[in-house]
Every structure is written in structure tokens, then in C-alpha cells.
Amino acid sequence: MFTKKIDMRLTAKIGIGLVLLLILALLLSPFKKSNENYILTTKIVVEKPASEIYTYLGNSATASNWSMFVDHITPLNTDKITDGKKGSIRRCFRNADESGIWWDEEILVDIPSKERELTIYNLHGFIMQTYNLTTKQIYTPISETETELTFGLYKNAEEVGFVDWLKLKSSGWVIAHIFRNNLEGIKREVESVGD
Numbered sequence: 001m002f003t004k005k006i007d008m009r010l011t012a013k014i015g016i017g018l019v020l021l022l023i024l025a026l027l028l029s030p031f032k033k034s035n036e037n038y039i040l041t042t043k044i045v046v047e048k049p050a051s052e053i054y055t056y057l058g059n060s061a062t063a064s065n066w067s068m069f070v071d072h073i074t075p076l077n078t079d080k081i082t083d084g085k086k087g088s089i090r091r092c093f094r095n096a097d098e099s100g101i102w103w104d105e106e107i108l109v110d111i112p113s114k115e116r117e118l119t120i121y122n123l124h125g126f127i128m129q130t131y132n133l134t135t136k137q138i139y140t141p142i143s144e145t146e147t148e149l150t151f152g153l154y155k156n157a158e159e160v161g162f163v164d165w166l167k168l169k170s171s172g173w174v175i176a177h178i179f180r181n182n183l184e185g186i187k188r189e190v191e192s193v194g195d
Contacts, residue, residue: 053139087107092104103120118136
């Protein structure tokens with residue numbers, strides 16, 4: 001009986017600890033509210049000019065070289081719009097056989113060597129989903145040969161109810177990890193060109 005009481009106390013302490021850990025993870029999530037959006041951003045300095053990085057990321061065929069999450073990206077409307085330019089639509093596949101997770105992106109904003117903004121839609125195979133997400137690639141020159149590259153994920157705060165808030169906050173850690181690894185992959189690949 002004494003052992004049973006100890007086991008129950010230990011189980012209660014573990015349960016309380018897990019709840020506190022979850023609350024802390026949600027409160028400290030990298031997804032933050034800023035003005036009218038919930039935003040998650042990750043940055044890296046790349047030892048190449050913004051124009052080279054911008055050109056590299058505009059080519060969907062390079063994704064398999066730098067992405068830890070995407071196996072390949074297939075442009076869908078290259079007969080009308082050049083890949084990587086405003087209006088281009090592409091499908092992103094997690095797996096080589098195109099099963100499981102995939103989604104579509106359309107480039108909404110394309111300012112050469114400065115910024116690309118993409119909307120994400122038609123999400124398939126994800127455990128959690130939210131709608132009306134946009135991503136940005138921001139190219140900030142530091143010098144003629146250095147660029148700060150920022151990946152950002154955005155959702156309009158007015159569209160975020162409690163359930164979406166939970167999804168954003170809880171997925172923030174995973175998305176930040178993917179962004180970090182992808183940025184490191186881009187840095188590695190772009191800096192190796194010409195070596």
C-alpha cells in the first residue's frame with residue numbers, strides 16, 4: 001500500500017511536470033505575435049551576394065540539394081511563368097515517390113535580390129494544418145559579398161483563433177529547426193559554387 005502511494009505521487013509529479021513543460025514550450029515558442037501577424041523567422045549570413053542566393057533559390061530544381069524536408073519541387077506553370085518569378089506555382093513533395101506530405105506554393109511577391117513571398121495551400125498529409133500561411137525569403141546585403149538570408153513564416157493574427165494559436169505555437173519548434181537546417185544547407189551549397 002505504501003508503494004502504491006509513492007507510485008501515485010510520482011505519477012502525479014510527472015504529470016504536473018509534463019503539463020508545465022508543455023505550457024513553457026507554448027509560451028517560449030519561436031512563433032511570436034508581431035503587430036498584425038504571427039511570425040516565425042530564422043536568419044543566416046551567407047558569404048555570397050544577394051543576387052546569387054536569389055537566383056539559386058528561384059530554381060526549384062535546387063531544393064533537393066539544400067532542403068532537409070523537401071525531396072523535390074515541381075514547377076506547375078512554367079509554360080506561362082518562369083520558375084521563381086511572381087505568379088509561378090510549384091508543388092513541393094516530402095518524398096521522392098510523391099506520396100505522403102505535399103503542398104502547393106504560389107509566388108505572390110518577387111523583388112529581385114531583395115524578397116520573395118509565397119502563399120502555401122493544398123496541404124496534404126500533415127498531422128496539423130492551418131490555412132492562409134505565407135513564407136518570405138528576405139535577402140539583406142551586408143556587403144558586396146555577404147548577405148543575411150531570412151526565412152519567415154507568417155499568418156494574419158486576425159485569422160488566428162485558439163486552435164490555430166495552439167497549432168502555430170506547438171509546431172514552431174519543428175518549423176524553426178527545419179528553417180535552420182535548410183538555411184545551413186543553402187549556405188553550404190551557395191558558398192561551394194565556384195570553389
